[in-house]
Structures are given as C-alpha cells and as structure tokens.
Amino acid sequence: xxxxxxxxxxxxxxxxxxxxxxxxxxxxxxxxxxxxxxxxxxxxxxxxxxxxxxxxxxxxxxxxxxxxxxxxxxxxxxxxxxxxxxxxxxxxxxxxxxxxxxxxxxxxxxxxxxxxxxxxxxxxxxxxxxxxxxxxxxxxxxxxxxxxxxxxxxxxxxxxxxxxxxxxxxxxxxxxxxxxxxxxxxxxxxxxxxxxxxxxxxxxxxxxxxxxxxxxxxxxxxxxxxxxxxxxxxxxxxxxxxxxxxxxxxxxxx
Amino acid sequence: xxxxxxxxxxxxxxxxxxxxxxxxxxxxxxxxxxxxxxxxxxxxxxxxxxxxxxxxxxxxxxxxxxxxxxxxxxxxxxxxxxxxxxxxxxxxxxxxxxxxxxxxxxxxxxxxxxxxxxxxxxxxxxxxxxxxxxxxxxxxxxxxxxxxxxxxxxxxxxxxxxxxxxxxxxxxxxxxxxxxxxxxxxxxxxxxxxxxxxxxxxxxxxxxxxxxxxxxxxxxxxxxxxxxxxxxxxxxxxxxxxxxxxxxxxxxxxxxxxxxxxxxxxxxxxxxxxxxxxxxxxxxxxxxxxxxxxxxxxxxxxxxxxxxxxxxxxx
Amino acid sequence: xxxxxxxxxxxxxxxxxxxxxxxxxxxxxxxxxxxxxxxxxxxxxxxxxxxxxxxxxxxxxxxxxxxxxxxxxxxxxxxxxxxxxxxxxxxxxxxxxxxxxxxxxxxxxxxxxxxxxxxxxxxxxxxxxxxxxxxxxxxxxxxxxxxxxxxxxxxxxxxxxxxxxxxxxxxxxxxxxxxxxxxxxxxxxxxxxxxxxxxxxxxxxxxxxxxxxxxxxxxxxxxxxxxxxxxxxxxxxxxxxxxxxxxxxxxxxxxxxxxxxxxxxxxxxxxxxxxxxxxxxxxxxxxxxxxxxxxxxxxxxxxxx
Numbered sequence: 001x002x003x004x005x006x007x008x009x010x011x012x013x014x015x016x017x018x019x020x021x022x023x024x025x026x027x028x029x030x031x032x033x034x035x036x037x038x039x040x041x042x043x044x045x046x047x048x049x050x051x052x053x054x055x056x057x058x059x060x061x062x063x064x065x066x067x068x069x070x071x072x073x074x075x076x077x078x079x080x081x082x083x084x085x086x087x088x089x090x091x092x093x094x095x096x097x098x099x100x101x102x103x104x105x106x107x108x109x110x111x112x113x114x115x116x117x118x119x120x121x122x123x124x125x126x127x128x129x130x131x132x133x134x135x136x137x138x139x140x141x142x143x144x145x146x147x148x149x150x151x152x153x154x155x156x157x158x159x160x161x162x163x164x165x166x167x168x169x170x171x172x173x174x175x176x177x178x179x180x181x182x183x184x185x186x187x188x189x190x191x192x193x194x195x196x197x198x199x200x201x202x203x204x205x206x207x208x209x210x211x212x213x214x215x216x217x218x219x220x221x222x223x224x225x226x227x228x229x230x231x232x233x234x235x236x237x238x239x240x241x242x243x244x245x246x247x248x249x250x251x252x253x254x
Numbered sequence: 255x256x257x258x259x260x261x262x263x264x265x266x267x268x269x270x271x272x273x274x275x276x277x278x279x280x281x282x283x284x285x286x287x288x289x290x291x292x293x294x295x296x297x298x299x300x301x302x303x304x305x306x307x308x309x310x311x312x313x314x315x316x317x318x319x320x321x322x323x324x325x326x327x328x329x330x331x332x333x334x335x336x337x338x339x340x341x342x343x344x345x346x347x348x349x350x351x352x353x354x355x356x357x358x359x360x361x362x363x364x365x366x367x368x369x370x371x372x373x374x375x376x377x378x379x380x381x382x383x384x385x386x387x388x389x390x391x392x393x394x395x396x397x398x399x400x401x402x403x404x405x406x407x408x409x410x411x412x413x414x415x416x417x418x419x420x421x422x423x424x425x426x427x428x429x430x431x432x433x434x435x436x437x438x439x440x441x442x443x444x445x446x447x448x449x450x451x452x453x454x455x456x457x458x459x460x461x462x463x464x465x466x467x468x469x470x471x472x473x474x475x476x477x478x479x480x481x482x483x484x485x486x487x488x489x490x491x492x493x494x495x496x497x498x499x500x501x502x503x504x505x506x507x508x509x510x511x512x513x514x515x516x517x518x519x520x521x522x523x524x525x526x527x528x529x530x531x532x533x534x535x536x537x538x539x540x541x542x543x544x545x546x547x548x549x550x551x552x553x554x555x556x557x558x559x560x561x562x563x564x565x566x567x568x569x
Numbered sequence: 570x571x572x573x574x575x576x577x578x579x580x581x582x583x584x585x586x587x588x589x590x591x592x593x594x595x596x597x598x599x600x601x602x603x604x605x606x607x608x609x610x611x612x613x614x615x616x617x618x619x620x621x622x623x624x625x626x627x628x629x630x631x632x633x634x635x636x637x638x639x640x641x642x643x644x645x646x647x648x649x650x651x652x653x654x655x656x657x658x659x660x661x662x663x664x665x666x667x668x669x670x671x672x673x674x675x676x677x678x679x680x681x682x683x684x685x686x687x688x689x690x691x692x693x694x695x696x697x698x699x700x701x702x703x704x705x706x707x708x709x710x711x712x713x714x715x716x717x718x719x720x721x722x723x724x725x726x727x728x729x730x731x732x733x734x735x736x737x738x739x740x741x742x743x744x745x746x747x748x749x750x751x752x753x754x755x756x757x758x759x760x761x762x763x764x765x766x767x768x769x770x771x772x773x774x775x776x777x778x779x780x781x782x783x784x785x786x787x788x789x790x791x792x793x794x795x796x797x798x799x800x801x802x803x804x805x806x807x808x809x810x811x812x813x814x815x816x817x818x819x820x821x822x823x824x825x826x827x828x829x830x831x832x833x834x835x836x837x838x839x840x841x842x843x844x845x846x847x848x849x850x851x852x853x854x855x856x857x858x859x860x861x862x863x864x865x866x867x868x869x870x871x872x873x874x
Binding site: 052054073074075076078079083084086090091092093094095099103104106107108112113114115116117118119120122161164165 | 440441443457462
Binding site: 541 | 604606658662666672676679680789793796799850851
C-alpha cells in the first residue's frame with residue numbers, strides 16, 4: 001500500500017471563539033485531483049493556510065510523502081515540492097509577467113547569493129519561466145507589467161508561478177473566483193491538463209468545475225469534514241445536500 | 255521598476271558633470287570652499303547610495319543609517335588616537351566594525367517590519383550615539399580631532415584636497431555601479447521581490463530573512479566607508495555624526511532623489527545639501543523654509559525630484 | 570537605601586512623562602496609522618508656552634493651564650494644515666513630512682524665543698519635600714508629576730472605555746475603514762485624536778519644564794525613548810504604553826544611577842571604566858532588543874492589526 005502523498009491527521013485550529021479546523025484528517029494519494037468544498041466560512045482557506053505553512057495548527061499533524069511537515073516553515077515546504085495559488089492574487093505588481101515567473105524558477109535553482117551576473121538574461125531562468133507562461137497561455141503577455149494585466153490573466157499567472165516551482169503537490173485556493181464564463185472554462189481546461197502530472201488540491205465554489213475535475217471531493221462545514229469520496233457519492237450524500245448543495249439549489253431556484 | 259543605468263536620465267548626466275567639473279573649477283579659480291562643500295556632498299551621496307540599496311530596492315526603511323557614518327568615523331579616529339595611523343588597517347577595521355554592527359542590528363530588527371522596523375533601527379542608532387557620548391577618552395560629547403588623515407604611504411596623499419575629492423568621487427561612482435549591478439543580479443531580484451511581496455516570496459520558496467540581512471550588512475559596510483571618508487574630510491569625529499536627525503537627512507536625500515533609482519541618491523544628496531547651504535546663506539533661520547519644503551515634497555512629490563523630470567512615479 | 574528609593578521614584582516619574590508622550594503617539598498611530606516625528610515638537614511647545622505664560626501672568630498654575638490650551642489649539646491647527654494630506658500615505662512619507670515639521674518647529678522656536686532656552690521656576694510653596702516613607706523625603710513637585718499623570722491616565726482610560734468618543738477611537742483602532750463607512754465624521758475624529766495627543770505631549774512638556782529643561786531640540790531625545798516604550802508596550806495599546814513606560818523609566822534611571830559603579834566594581838580595568846557610563850545608557854536598548862527576540866509584537870499587542 002503506497003503512502004498517500006499528503007496526509008493530515010486531526011488538524012485543529014481556533015481563532016478566538018471560532019473553530020476554523022476541527023479534527024481534519026485527509027489522505028490524498030499521489031496523482032489525485034482532490035477538491036474541497038463547503039459553504040462560506042467552512043474553513044477551506046484556513047485549511048490551505050495550514051497545509052501551506054502560513055498558519056500553525058493548534059493540534060494534529062501534516063505529512064508530505066511520509067515526512068512530518070507540521071512545523072515546517074512556508075519556504076521549506078516549497079522546497080519539498082508544495083506550491084500554492086492565492087485566493088486573492090498575490091503577485092509582484094511592478095514586475096513583468098516573465099519576471100514574476102522567473103523569480104519562482106530562481107527560488108528552486110540553487111541559492112541566490114549571486115551578486116554580479118544579470119539575472120534577467122540568464123537563460124536557465126528564462127526558459128523554464130517561458131515554458132510555464134506558455135503552459136497557462138500567457139506567453140504573449142510576458143513583457144507586460146503585472147499591474148496592467150487583467151484579473152483573469154492574474155489568475156493564470158498565479159498558476160504559472162506555482163508550476164514554475166516544479167511542485168509535486170499544488171494547492172489551489174479558488175482559482176476561478178472572479179472569472180467570466182469563458183475564462184473559467186479556460187481555467188478548467190488548464191487544470192484538467194495538469195491531472196496525473198501533479199497532485200492537486202482544489203478549493204472552489206464553482207460546482208461545475210469541481211464535479212468535472214475532481215477524482216475525490218471532501219466537504220467541510222464549520223471546519224469539520226462531513227463527507228469525503230468520489231463525486232457521485234458526494235452528490236448523492238443527503239447530509240451534503242442539506243448542508244451545502246441544498247443551499248446552492250435554493251439559491252439557484254430563487 | 256527602474257533597474258539599470260538610464261543614461262538618458264538628463265538629471266543624472268547633469269549631476270555627474272557637475273561633480274566632475276568641481277575639482278577643475280576649484281583648481282582654476284582657487285576656490286577651496288566649493289571643493290570642500292562638494293567633497294562633503296560626494297561623501298553623503300555615497301551614504302545615500304548605501305541607504306537607497308536597502309530602502310529603495312529592498313523596502314527596508316532604516317532610520318538608523320547614520321550609525322554607520324559614526325562607526326566608520328570612530329574606527330578611524332580611535333585607531334588614530336591609539337597610534338595606528340595607517341589607512342591599510344584603519345579602513346578595513348572600520349568596514350569590519352560596520353559589518354558587525356549591521357549584522358547584529360539586522361538580525362534583531364529584521365524580525366519585525368513596517369513601522370516597528372523603522373523605530374527599532376532608530377533606537378539602535380541612538381544607542382550607539384549614547385555609547386559614543388560616554389567614551390570620554392575619545393572626546394565624549396565634544397568629539398575628537400584627528401590630526402592626520404589616514405596614511406596610505408606613497409599610494410596617495412589624502413591631505414591633498416583635490417586628490418581626496420577625486421578619491422571620494424571615484425568611490426562614489428564605483429559604488430553606484432556596484433549597487434546597480436547587484437540590484438539586477440539574482441540577489442538583487444530577491445531583495446526587490448521581498449519588497450514587492452514578501453508573502454509571495456516565501457510561498458515560492460525563498461527564505462527572505464537571510465537575503466535581507468546580507469543586504470543590510472552590505473549597506474552598513476558601504477556607509478561605514480562613507481564614515482571613514484567623512485572623518486578624514488573633517489579631521490574630526492563626534493557623536494553628532496550619528497544623531498538621529500543625520501539618519502533623517504539621509505532618508506530625505508534618498509526619497510528626494512527618487513527611491514530605488516540608480517542615480518537618485520546622488521541627485522538627492524546634491525539637491526538637499528545645496529538647498530541647505532543656499533538657505534543658510536539667505537536667512538538666519540533656514541529651517542523655517544527647509545522644513546515646509548520637505549513637507550511639501552512628502553505630500554506632492556511621490557517620486558522625488560526625478561519624477562519632476564521624467565514624469566514617472568516611484569512607489 | 571534612601572538613595573535607592575529616591576531613584577526608584579525618579580524612575581517612576583520619568584516613566585510618567587514617557588507615558589504621556591507614548592500614549593499620544595500610540596493613539597495617533599493606532600487610529601490614523603501615522604508616524605509622527607513632530608510629536609516631540611509639541612512637547613517642546615508645551616514647555617515654552619508654560620514658561621512664557623507663567624512669566625506673563627506671574628502664576629505657575631495659570632501659565633500651565635494656558636499652555637495646555639495653547640498646545641491643544643496648535644495641535645489641531647497643525648493637524649488640519651499639515652498632517653491631513655499625509656493620511657493614507659506610506660510611513661516613509663510620514664517620516665519625511667514630519668521630519669520637515671520637526672526642523673521647522675525647532676527653527677520657529679529659535680526664531681520666537683531665541684537660542685538660549687528658558688527657565689521656569691516653581692512657586693516657592695512647591696519647593697518643599699514630602700515624607701513618602703518614614704525618614705524618606707521626596708520633592709513635592711516630582712510627586713505632583715506622578716500623581717497628575719496617574720490622574721490623566723485614569724481620565725484617558727475613562728475616555729477610551731466609557732465615552733462615545735472613546736468607543737469610536739477603539740473602533741477606529743481595529744477597523745478604520747468600517748468607522749468611516751458607518752458615517753462617522755472621520756475628519757473631526759482624527760483632528761480630535763491628534764489634538765488629544767498634542768495635549769498629552771504638551772502636558773508632559775510643561776510638567777517637566779521646572780525641573781528638567783526648556784530648550785530647542787528637547788523633544789528629540791525623549792521622543793526616541795517614547796518610541797522604545799511603544800515598541801516594548803505594543804503599538805496601539807495605551808495599557809502597554811503605561812506598563813512599558815514605567816519599566817523603561819525605571820531601567821533607564823536605575824541603570825544610569827547604579828550601573829557605572831556596579832560595572833567599575835566588577836570589571837576593574839581601564840577599559841571597563843571607559844565603557845561603564847556608556848554601557849549604562851544602553852540598558853533600555855538591551856531590553857528592547859530582548860523584547861524583539863522573544864515577543865516582537867510587544868507586551869500588549871493591540872488586537873486586530
């Protein structure tokens with residue numbers, strides 16, 4: 001039995017009176033596309049924060065490929081092959097798209113205590129960066145300053161930056177938020193192409209995308225896992241319908 | 255992000271031209287005062303270049319940078335007083351001490367950010383100021399005269415004012431080039447990235463603390479060199495060299511010239527010090543005019559003086 | 570032993586002055602997110618106004634009251650003219666702008682009052698010593714400073730915790746945008762807060778005038794100490810400012826009083842004798858460094874930011 005790539009056990013986190021994560025235990029095998037859904041305030045972004053290392057858990061453990069990363073700093077998790085995209089895009093606005101991605105490549109190209117050679121003409125950094133940009137469809141905009149790109153392009157850039165770090169596990173925090181129908185469809189195609197190359201954990205509200213992409217889905221409500229399994233099972237699960245999909249249905253019918 | 259030499263920047267050309275012409279003018283006209291004034295300007299420009307490295311490129315607003323002027327100067331002064339007059343010992347020691355202080359202060363201060371960082375660097379500089387006041391043997395509050403400038407034997411006679419100016423200018427130009435190169439290197443991009451979005455930097459795998467610390471030390475060393483030059487220039491060291499308003503002066507020069515631009519600190523130093531000089535001739539109370547000018551610059555000139563010429567903002 | 574008690578009280582008294590300054594600074598930073606280097610200038614104005622009005626009216630108390638009013642008014646005028654454009658800007662812009670104000674005020678004071686500074690004498694009734702413990706006497710006026718500041722601290726607490734203005738202040742400290750969105754007159758709130766901070770600083774300045782100094786640049790030295798207090802206490806927290814101010818006041822005073830002798834006794838070399846007075850002035854910075862290592866947010870970090 002191969003160990004899952006990502007394993008959490010009993011993750012807990014409170015913020016004052018709010019329990020954001022309540023004994024979350026997950027197993028994600030390598031190559032799986034795992035989606036996490038739940039109503040607003042369910043603790044999905046907190047979970048990403050816990051997995052990425054920005055939020056220290058009150059209790060519980062996280063294992064990446066067998067190693068305990070529970071107390072590991074953010075940048076060290078990246079070195080172990082964990083990458084993430086941000087719910088509110090987090091980029092380098094005054095740099096070009098290419099610069100943004102090249103920095104991510106640079107982070108994994110040895111140490112950066114090199115003081116003399118011009119980094120922007122370093123092909124060992126530029127080539128992988130261009131490849132990542134091309135993968136997400138942004139290579140035409142590579143010399144554009146990021147603060148002049150559209151929101152949809154920012155979202156694409158987030159993925160490119162994450163991919164440039166050559167991750168094994170990619171955490172995606174609502175990559176479709178704010179995208180129009182065409183852009184969203186494009187994002188789904190992109191994410192679909194990543195399946196099997198990487199392990200992906202996707203937090204999303206867009207149910208069409210989730211059910212189209214996910215191998216397994218976990219449902220979080222008030223920080224607690226109420227169901228976990230293949231899409232068909234989740235769709236049929238009555239507690240899930242009530243807690244979450246039911247809300248969506250009534251909102252859709254209204 | 256302006257990141258390389260921009261020779262089209264007319265202000266930069268004008269500034270360098272002025273600085274280059276000063277010794278020639280002074281030799282021809284016998285006007286020593288201008289030479290002395292510009293020597294001080296060039297030295298402070300060097301200090302401003304070092305501050306711009308961490309503040310403009312790195313976003314580390316160090317309000318205690320004058321401490322390194324003092325450390326460099328006091329190293330020279332203390333060694334001179336104890337009988338070690340050779341520059342070959344004085345100058346490396348001065349830079350070494352500056353590096354050490356920057357290492358300690360940086361290691362502590364860089365654990366914080368924003369206004370905390372500003373206050374803490376300020377406090378540490380003030381601490382070293384009080385230490386200097388307490389050093390009775392080396393003049394305490396009154397300061398210490400350095401009778402002989404650093405001795406470099408037959409290499410160069412620093413007592414020759416024109417030669418000294420040229421050395422300072424050469425060091426300034428070398429440091430401008432150095433900073434510009436480092437800013438565009440892998441290291442420099444990490445520093446700039448950390449200023450732009452530190453959270454992102456960590457997420458992609460950079461341990462930003464160590465890089466910022468190294469940058470902080472480099473800036474301290476460069477400013478220590480400026481302190482060495484300053485002590486030689488004035489033949490005098492005193493705690494006032496590192497009083498916090500001096501650090502404020504340096505910050506003003508950097509912002510005035512345009513944060514994070516290659517020649518900004520030089521332009522800022524020239525503008526600020528010349529303004530000070532002109533105002534103190536015009537009136538017995540220069541602060542009444544200089545103060546409001548600084549306030550107006552802070553309110554209206556986001557990009558420093560450079561933005562007046564290029565029309566670009568420097569955020 | 571008497572000497573120790575006297576120094577402890579002196580430390581508390583210094584702490585009180587620091588608290589007045591730090592409270593204003595931390596309020597202004599907490600509510601308006603403004604770094605104000607000219608805060609020390611208001612302290613200085615308090616002292617100068619007090620000396621001037623006391624001389625003019627012949628009464629120390631009347632002079633003090635007028636000075637307090639004058640500083641409050643000066644503070645509000647300053648806020649409207651020079652500080653408002655700085656709100657929302659980067660802290661660096663604040664530093665630059667208020668540094669300019671600092672230079673301006675130093676020069677203004679020199680222009681109006683001359684370079685020599687002033688003296689303010691206490692009325693003879695206040696020049697007595699009071700018995701604080703059996704056999705231990707302490708100057709009456711210094712006790713007045715301590716008690717007056719405690720009264721101000723209590724008033725401040727009441728203001729912040731029990732009045733509507735205080736509620737707005739607390740709300741503004743944790744969420745500026747929301748308070749604005751609720752339709753509160755933010756401009757007026759900011760002006761009042763700034764005026765309050767100015768009054769606190771001015772009060773400190775006028776209180777210390779008879780026993781310490783009235784001179785140009787007097788604000789700078791104590792301002793740095795006030796910043797250290799805020800760092801140790803936690804930015805935005807008045808309670809933190811109070812505790813930290815007392816700690817800093819005590820450590821600085823006791824350090825200067827006792828450390829040189831302690832060091833000279835412990836290390837008897839010439840180098841130690843040279844360094845001893847210098848090291849004693851470092852004590853609060855050592856404390857600050859220590860806090861930074863173990864608790865960078867300060868002792869009482871204000872919640873929400």
